[in-house]
Amino acid sequence: MRTQVGIVGAGPAGLLLSHLLHLAGIESVVLEARNRAYVEQRVRAGVLEHPTAELLREVGVGERMTREGLPHEGLVLRFDGADHRMPLAELTGKTITVYGQQEVVKDLIARRLADGGRILFESTDVCLHDLTTDRPRITFVDAEGKVRQLDCDVIAGCDGFHGVSRPSIPADKLRVFQRTYPFAWLGILARTPPSHEELIYTYSERGFALHSMRSPELTRLYIQVSPEEQLADWPDERIWDELHARLRLGNGFSLHEGPVVDKLLAAMRSFVVEPMRYGRLFLAGDAAHIVPPTGAKGMNLAVADVRLLARALTELLTKANADLADAYSESCLRRVWRAEHFSWWMTSMLHRFPEDDPFAQRLQLSQLRYTTSSTAAATSMAENYVGLPFD
Template sequence: MRTQVAIIGSGPSGLLLGRLLTLAGIDNVIIDRVGRDYILGRVRAGVLEQGLVDMMREAKAAERLEAEGLPHAGFDIAVDGALHHIDLKGLTGGKTVTVYGQTELTRDLMDKRAGDGVTTIYDAQNVTPFDFDGDRPWVSYEKDGVPGRIDADFIIGCDGFHGVSRKSAPSRAIETFERVYPFGWLGVLADVPPAREELVYGRHSRGFTLCSMRSRTRSRYYIQVPLADQVEDWSDDAFWDELRRRLPEDVADAIVTGPSFEKSIAPLRSFVAEPMRFGTLFLAGDAAHIVPPTGAKGLNLAASDIRYLFDGLREFYKDGSRAGIDAYSARALARVWKAERFSWWMTTMLHTFTEVDAFGRRIHDAEIAYTLSSHAARAALAENYVGLPY
């Protein structure tokens, strides 16, 4: 099989790139080791920057997002029993974010791809990129026990942190940076209305909380827990009790409880791989970087990678220029590290750290006190939260 661009991974970043390439008349094939149902069964974050919303419109895949997405002009931070509002729209000159589940965004892009009749290979085993150090790269795979091969001009690795793309890069050519946090998020998804119209981030002596939503009838709540905790340690009742214990009384009273249909503990990590290009192999999204979810940057950072990558590929095929693809890694990493900084900062400010001395605790208190009392600090928080320009 011959194509212009082979994309490994059919998550939102791979699908978004594929859709944009298809609309630009650039042939592409997506290949994934798992199936459509498995991908759509994964429940992920859903706070979208305006840049990602605009890209979905460019991809002509925003109909449902615009009908069902929830625009948010701000959010609250709960500290010491009090709520402090962060006016995103007012602090950034009118910018907002949109709450729309990543699973739904993925479904929208999958449906568009199916309607386009473009090749997607699901449930492929032993997917491996080859010869990407030259100008004739190819991808091998097996499907139902039958070997297959995709020849391409470029290979794009959108296959996540555990995928094969980054692992295929020569170890001498890649450098990684990582910070693992000493806690996790216990998350519960329930079909109950959200406690408030906008998100509430909470800092408490017992640990961090987040009250978020996927829709007006489906809520997502999180609490900080030790890494040693297991999901089985937490009944629904125990979770709801602990969540309310950490929140201001008026927020706690507004929480509608109900049975969870998804419950998990996610460790928090910051990770970056440099560079994001190896010859004709390019990394995008979680294949190249991970952020803790506190700043809502994971999916949005993948989208900015796709922005730079698509622009470079379109320029290459339309004008014969390699300038965009040659600049991809540097451009993407410049934005990646700013998002890493912001996500690290939000995580550090809002979580409880047990291994910290008295000086560190005072600095921790001073950091959030300054942020909430300073217009400039709130503006910097809002500017990063709604998304830095591409």
């Protein structure tokens, strides 16, 4: 098999890159280890920044998002026993859109297949070869168990933190920056209407909690737990009891309970590799960087990466102009590090750390009170949350 761009991973990054390249007249093949049903059903992020939503509309894959997504003009910081609303739209003129990552994936898969795109699901034993040449290749085992080879001009590694792309780069060619946080998120998806019209980020003495949603019928909820916890330690009744305790307000806030349809434990880490390119292999999304989910930046960073990558590869493959490709890593990392800082800041402000003493906790409350009372501080948070401009 031969194509111009071999893409490893059919998440939002790989699928959107394939679509953007198609619009530029460039062929690609997407290899995905899982089957289509699994990819379309795995529940991940759900907040789209303003630039992300606008880009999806601009490139023709935002129709269902516009129809079914939930635009939000603000969010709530809950602390000191009260709600403090952050008016995102009022401060920035922009909104966020709640629309599940799996829904973005469904839309992109449908569009790629309608356009004749090639997505090879259940491609396993993927190996990358000859990355420092102008003819890199990918070997894999297809869904029928046959060993195949895909010859490319370029390979895009969009296969996530645990994928094969980043480990295909010699360790001495990458610089790794990382931080592991001393807690995890326990998340549930409940079949019940959201208890509030906006996201609620809660700082409590018992630990952080987040009220979010995926649709008018589905609520997404998270609580901070120890990283040693197991799902078996948290039966549904215990989760609901803890959510009630952390989200409780003196004004009678009512948390809606419902059947739990998904449950997960997510480690909290910050991770970046530099550079995001090795020869003809370009990394994008979680393959190159991870942010703690507090700032809702993961999928949005992946979209920003492939927007730049599509432009760079178009110049490289159609005009033999390598300027944008050579600048790809540095250009992406400017936004990545801004998002890393914002996500770290949100995480540090809202979570209880095991080593914290009363002094540290007072500092957190001071930051929360300043952020919600100062127009300048609130605007800074709002600008970062709704998403900084791409350019």
